[in-house]
Amino acid sequence: MPKRILVEVNSWFQRDRIVRNLEIFQDIIVISLCVSLFCVMLIRLGDMFFSFLHPLDLRQVTSDILFILILVELFRLLVDYIQEHSISVGAAVEITIVSALREIILRGVLEIPRDQIFGISVFLLVLAGIFITIPWISKSFGNIKVSED
Numbered sequence: 001m002p003k004r005i006l007v008e009v010n011s012w013f014q015r016d017r018i019v020r021n022l023e024i025f026q027d028i029i030v031i032s033l034c035v036s037l038f039c040v041m042l043i044r045l046g047d048m049f050f051s052f053l054h055p056l057d058l059r060q061v062t063s064d065i066l067f068i069l070i071l072v073e074l075f076r077l078l079v080d081y082i083q084e085h086s087i088s089v090g091a092a093v094e095i096t097i098v099s100a101l102r103e104i105i106l107r108g109v110l111e112i113p114r115d116q117i118f119g120i121s122v123f124l125l126v127l128a129g130i131f132i133t134i135p136w137i138s139k140s141f142g143n144i145k146v147s148e149d
Contacts, residue, residue, distance in 0.1 A: 034082070096127055
């Protein structure tokens with residue numbers, strides 16, 4: 001009897017079983033994020049259509065459209081992760097660029113202090129550099145997924 005219990009306890013601590021269970025748990029988390037993200041997209045889309053009933057605020061509509069596009073890209077990134085268990089660096093960089101540009105569009109370039117404009121410009125240049133070098137890096141190392149959109 002004690003030997004059977006010892007064997008069962010040892011099987012709980014086998015590396016492949018632990019990793020498999022953690023991957024299942026991680027998939028559950030990612031799926032719940034996908035469902036939550038989809039619900040947020042539907043709510044924001046509904047809010048955007050209800051805002052058309054009031055006088056049109058172009059800045060708010062633009063904000064909602066860009067936000068929904070960012071959520072769609074995040075949803076696509078999570079679905080890709082569920083399918084392949086890897087993150088597309090290109091898609092993540094695209095999402096980051098669109099998010100940064102959304103903030104600039106919403107606030108207006110003239111309303112943002114010069115230091116912040118400089119910082120955002122450097123940030124966007126770095127992201128552009130990453131985006132441009134992704135194909136070269138993936139060919140060199142072979143383990144980075146390049147999005148083929």
